[in-house]
Amino acid sequence: MRRAVAQRRTALPADDEAVGHPAPPDEQATAAPAAAPTEPGAAADASASGRPPADDAAPADRAREALRAARAEAQRKAADAEQADRASSLRRRPSRSSDPAAAPHPTHVPGNPRAGQRARELRQLLAGAFRMPTEATSDEVAGETGGPGERVSRTTPPPVTPRPAHEDEAPARLTPPGTPAPAPLLPRSMAAPARDGDLRRTFPPFAPLPAGEDSRFAETWWGNAWVTALEEGALDPKRLARGRGYAEQGNVDAITVTPGSVLAYVQGSRPRPYRVQVRLRTLDDADWARFLDAAAERPGHIAALLDKEMPHSLADCGVRLLPGPGDLEPRCSCPDRGHPCKHAAALCYQTARLLDADPFVLLLLRGRGERELLDALARLSATRAARAAQDREPAPLPGVRAAEALAPRQLPPLPNPLPLPPHPEQPPVYPAAPGGPDPIALDQLATDAAARAHALLATGHDEVGELTLWQDAIRLAAARPGSGLTAGSRALYSSLASAAGRTPAELARAVAAWRQGGPDGLAVLEEAWDPPAGRFDRARPALLAADLPAFRPWRNRLTHPRGHVQLRLGRDGLWYAYESEPGADDWWPRGTPDSDPVGALTGLGTTDDL
Numbered sequence: 307m308r309r310a311v312a313q314r315r316t317a318l319p320a321d322d323e324a325v326g327h328p329a330p331p332d333e334q335a336t337a338a339p340a341a342a343p344t345e346p347g348a349a350a351d352a353s354a355s356g357r358p359p360a361d362d363a364a365p366a367d368r369a370r371e372a373l374r375a376a377r378a379e380a381q382r383k384a385a386d387a388e389q390a391d392r393a394s395s396l397r398r399r400p401s402r403s404s405d406p407a408a409a410p411h412p413t414h415v416p417g418n419p420r421a422g423q424r425a426r427e428l429r430q431l432l433a434g435a436f437r438m439p440t441e442a443t444s445d446e447v448a449g450e451t452g453g454p455g456e457r458v459s460r461t462t463p464p465p466v467t468p469r470p471a472h473e474d475e476a477p478a479r480l481t482p483p484g485t486p487a488p489a490p491l492l493p494r495s496m497a498a499p500a501r502d503g504d505l506r507r508t509f510p511p512f513a514p515l516p517a518g519e520d521s522r523f524a525e526t527w528w529g530n531a532w533v534t535a536l537e538e539g540a541l542d543p544k545r546l547a548r549g550r551g552y553a554e555q556g557n558v559d560a561i562t563v564t565p566g567s568v569l570a571y572v573q574g575s576r577p578r579p580y581r582v583q584v585r586l587r588t589l590d591d592a593d594w595a596r597f598l599d600a601a602a603e604r605p606g607h608i609a610a611l612l613d614k615e616m617p618h619s620l621a622d623c624g625v626r627l628l629p630g631p632g633d634l635e636p637r638c639s640c641p642d643r644g645h646p647c648k649h650a651a652a653l654c655y656q657t658a659r660l661l662d663a664d665p666f667v668l669l670l671l672r673g674r675g676e677r678e679l680l681d682a683l684a685r686l687s688a689t690r691a692a693r694a695a696q697d698r699e700p701a702p703l704p705g706v707r708a709a710e711a712l713a714p715r716q717l718p719p720l721p722n723p724l725p726l727p728p729h730p731e732q733p734p735v736y737p738a739a740p741g742g743p744d745p746i747a748l749d750q751l752a753t754d755a756a757a758r759a760h761a762l763l764a765t766g767h768d769e770v771g772e773l774t775l776w777q778d779a780i781r782l783a784a785a786r787p788g789s790g791l792t793a794g795s796r797a798l799y800s801s802l803a804s805a806a807g808r809t810p811a812e813l814a815r816a817v818a819a820w821r822q823g824g825p826d827g828l829a830v831l832e833e834a835w836d837p838p839a840g841r842f843d844r845a846r847p848a849l850l851a852a853d854l855p856a857f858r859p860w861r862n863r864l865t866h867p868r869g870h871v872q873l874r875l876g877r878d879g880l881w882y883a884y885e886s887e888p889g890a891d892d893w894w895p896r897g898t899p900d901s902d903p904v905g906a907l908t909g910l911g912t913t914d915d916l
Contacts, residue, residue: 498562504675507563507667512656514556523553523655528616529662531628536646536654538631545644549651558656565673568657572649574640582653584646585635588673589625597625598679602686611679616665627668726763730756747798750786773825776816779806780828783813784820815894822895823882830876831895837862837875845873845881845903852904864903871910873903881906 502508524530540546552558557573566588571579589597600623601607607620621627636650646654660667666676674682733752736745762768773781779802786798796810803813819831845864849857857864857873864873872884872893880899883906886892897909 504677505565505670507670509561509563509660511559511561512553512556512659515554523550524658525662526616527618528621528628528665528668529658532658532661532668533655535629535631536634536651536658539634539645540651541645545642545646545648546651548648549646549653550655552648552652553655558652561653561656561660563660563667563670565670568653568671570653570656572638572652574649580649581639582649583637584650584653584657585637586629586633586671588671593625594674597623597627598682598686600624602683602690605687608683608687611665614664614666616668627672723763727760730760744797750782750798754782754785776806776808777825777828779803779808780813780816780820784817819895822897823876823878823880823899826876826878826880827882827895827899830874830882834861834863835877841879842875845875848902848904854904854907871907873906883907883910885910 498508524533537546552572552574559571559573559579561568561570563569566586568584568586570582572582573579597620601611601620604619607617610617610620616627634646634654636646636654638647638649640647640649642648657667666679669679670676730753733749733756736748736752738745758768758770770778770781783799783802786795799810799813803810806813808816816828816831819827821827823830842859842862846857846859849864855867857866862875866872868888870886870888872886874882874884876882876899880901881903882895882899883897884893885896886894897906900906
């Protein structure tokens with residue numbers, strides 16, 4: 307109260323201090339023995355003007371003097387109000403043009419508003435200072451910066467909000483003694499996500515568990531170890547059962563976890579929740595060094611932690627992470643001194659559910675946050691990898707030494723080839739698919755590839771590989787039955803001729819020559835050359851001896867006089883017969899090549915037709 311009155315005294319300007327009217331004689335007589343002022347009414351004047359009583363008086367005496375002064379001030383205000391009703395002119399505010407010297411000094415005018423305002427502020431201050439402490443004020447605890455579980459042992463008066471005084475304002479009334487005090491404010495929730503960081507995490511309250519189901523508070527082995535430590539260190543199983551019921555009903559508010567502390571409000575049987583804290587010893591630097599070495603030694607440990615798992619090998623690495631019986635230190639603002647009380651037991655059961663969801667909560671309780679641990683593990687793993695790379699010997703360069711490559715060596719003999727099959731096998735049947743390749747064309751290509759492979763195995767030579775694109779197209783078309791009469795043959799002839807840059811008619815003529823004599827027959831069709839004298843010259847007398855007319859010679863060709871039969875001499879020494887319509891130069895191979903010109907013509911018909 308002394309500090310509050312001193313603050314009010316320093317806040318008032320020196321020139322604004324006013325002396326009130328003297329108290330009535332009976333009040334002066336009552337106040338004189340307690341305060342012993344130098345003259346009657348001094349204590350009341352001092353209290354009304356904001357000055358405290360003498361410092362040598364007892365606190366109770368000073369409080370009584372202040373209350374008496376406030377009561378006297380109220381009586382004076384009531385008398386001033388009656389006087390103001392009788393003389394309305396005294397309540398009017400003087401005009402701005404009136405003489406300031408003629409106005410009375412505010413300290414001597416009855417009903418001075420500034421003195422009344424100071425009296426009202428003093429009454430509000432004294433009313434808050436001497437109010438009996440309630441459960442709300444006596445149970446308040448220190449904030450996060452204070453020690454855990456510290457209670458506020460002093461009451462703080464509510465702040466005084468001065469109101470602007472007015473001459474017409476009615477005198478303030480004192481609160482009657484029988485008026486009930488306002489309802490105390492309940493403590494706020496621990497939920498403050500904005501203040502969370504690496505070393506402070508706030509979790510929302512858990513929903514109540516459904517009735518009738520198995521209310522297991524721990525699903526993992528490390529969560530069950532936390533529950534075991536709670537139950538084995540408890541002194542009263544009944545309190546544990548009631549705390550478990552509180553946890554099942556969702557009476558635990560938001561939970562705040564910091565190094566070495568779990569803090570939350572728990573709703574008990576009373577309207578006001580209790581502030582509960584469970585403390586756990588944090589690890590020192592040596593313990594953390596051993597834990598980090600064990601975690602970085604096996605990469606699976608880091609992966610398990612990131613997957614919110616706690617391996618048994620990591621928990622048993624020589625550092626005691628999980629609490630044992632008696633390691634949990636509960637503190638509660640309730641009057642129950644059980645170890646633990648039902649409110650602390652409820653918080654411990656809900657903490658087991660937090661550990662199930664995230665084992666980093668246990669590591670935070672032991673003193674390190676998740677980000678700090680992961681950064682330390684990353685640095686330690688990188689350092690170990692760099693040291694291992696330096697300690698390893700350089701890998702040998704790939705390759706073979708020159709001495710080994712140039713050294714004479716005897717290669718093992720090749721295995722004997724497989725026996726040659728008598729003929730190439732038939733390819734499988736290819737199904738027809740919409741939009742897919744022609745199954746007949748696929749069958750032809752597979753058959754040709756099998757024949758070429760068989761010939762290569764038998765002779766070691768692939769004649770097809772030496773053909774040109776035009777010759778290979780002729781060979782493929784010649785292997786197809788028919789001469790382009792069917793729809794499939796016409797499509798094949800058209801595609802092959804287009805690929806070789808020829809017409810289907812040219813391809814059909816070349817196919818006939820290929821079927822007549824192979825590559826040599828194709829050369830006879832496409833090439834005209836000058837044969838040497840001898841065999842070509844002896845062909846004409848042989849034709850005349852067979853009663854045939856005289857053929858007209860031109861280079862390597864002998865043409866019938868009617869122009870419908872022709873003989874061509876190939877470079878292989880064989881004669882190839884050709885036919886055409888009389889008078890047209892449209893020659894097509896016919897018959898079988900023969901070394902005798904007369905024999906080559908016998909395949910075309912009787913000699914009478916020639």
